[in-house]
Amino acid sequence: MNNPNYNRRINERIRRRRRRATVLTIFFFVIILLSLLSVFAVLQIREHLDDREENNPPDITDQTVQTTEPADQTTTAPIEQTTAAPETDPPAPLVTYTTVTLTRDAITQGDLILVNADLPYTFPLTEGHLTTVYGNKSRGYQLGSAQDKLDTDVLAALNTAADAFLAETGETGLLLANNGAYRSYAAQEDLYARRVAQYGEEEAAKYVALPGVSEHHTGLAFDLALYIDGKTYALDAFDAYDWIPENFPRYGFILRYPANKIAQTGIGYEPWHFRYVGIPHAVYMTANNLCLEEYINVLRAYQATGEHLFVESDGRRYEIWYVPFAVEAETTSILIPDGVPYSISGNNRDGFIVTLTHNSTAQ
Ligand SMILES: [Zn+2]
Incomplete structure (x- = not known):
């Protein structure tokens, strides 16, 4: 075997x-x-x-321009993926734009208009943009006068900010000062004359603007004070109210005449005077110690075709740029990406500021 x-x-x-x-x-x-x-x-x-x-090349229709842009310039570009890089570039996302055409007179209107001794306010034909505060205010503050009016959107922002203040501090003394909101040309004329009679021309001019160049004409500005146990105090009389200047920028408001900007604003320190400019602008100006005169100049560096200014606040991301108005032009056109909330404001001098609100800073 x-x-x-x-x-x-x-x-x-x-x-x-x-x-x-x-x-x-x-x-x-x-x-x-x-x-x-x-x-x-x-x-x-x-x-x-x-x-x-x-x-x-995209087809260009009369109103809507379709184009692809590099990811760093588009506003709806997806966040870069970190997993499995493909061997070929993915196709750029298709972004469509709408053209907004503006005439020269639009420069004088909007949340970011600069109004000062050199740049008078242009009164609109009607007061349709204003709302009486009485009957439309929130619980967060008291009212000095039943006549006071504010720009409708600014009133809504003030209501939100004041309610946040009340919720966080429990303080109930905040007061929208009597005659501290919108003022017509005649009301400003009257106030100026009374202050001159009281303090003399030189002293009055430090705190009360001449009729026509007061921010109170815009409906975007207001004066705050305190009313506690039947007495009126200045806004900065008690520490508990420091919350206001510290947090109001998150709601779109700036302290318009800070102590360290008298040379730029031409107005003495006014701890009571707040001005609405919009959330990202107020946040950026406050963080970078810029008054409105300075900020309008800073924005010149951010134009449509160049770098834009990005500001983040409370989980939102804002994109900002400046569009100059060509000297001989009748209109100017601004391309806005579709589907992104935006606002356009004149600067009351020579152009527009565009603000896009991107959904969130998450991801
Ligand atoms: Zn004021």
């Missing part, structure tokens, strides 16, 4: 069979690999052709 020759032959045959099986396995594996590679190559070529189609 133990024939060595017989055993060797058997072993030889087994080895040959195994070799053949191995060679066949490798052969089939190579065939499968080659088929997979060719399918992948075909897919790559088709994807490349698709890319080229999408990058063709």
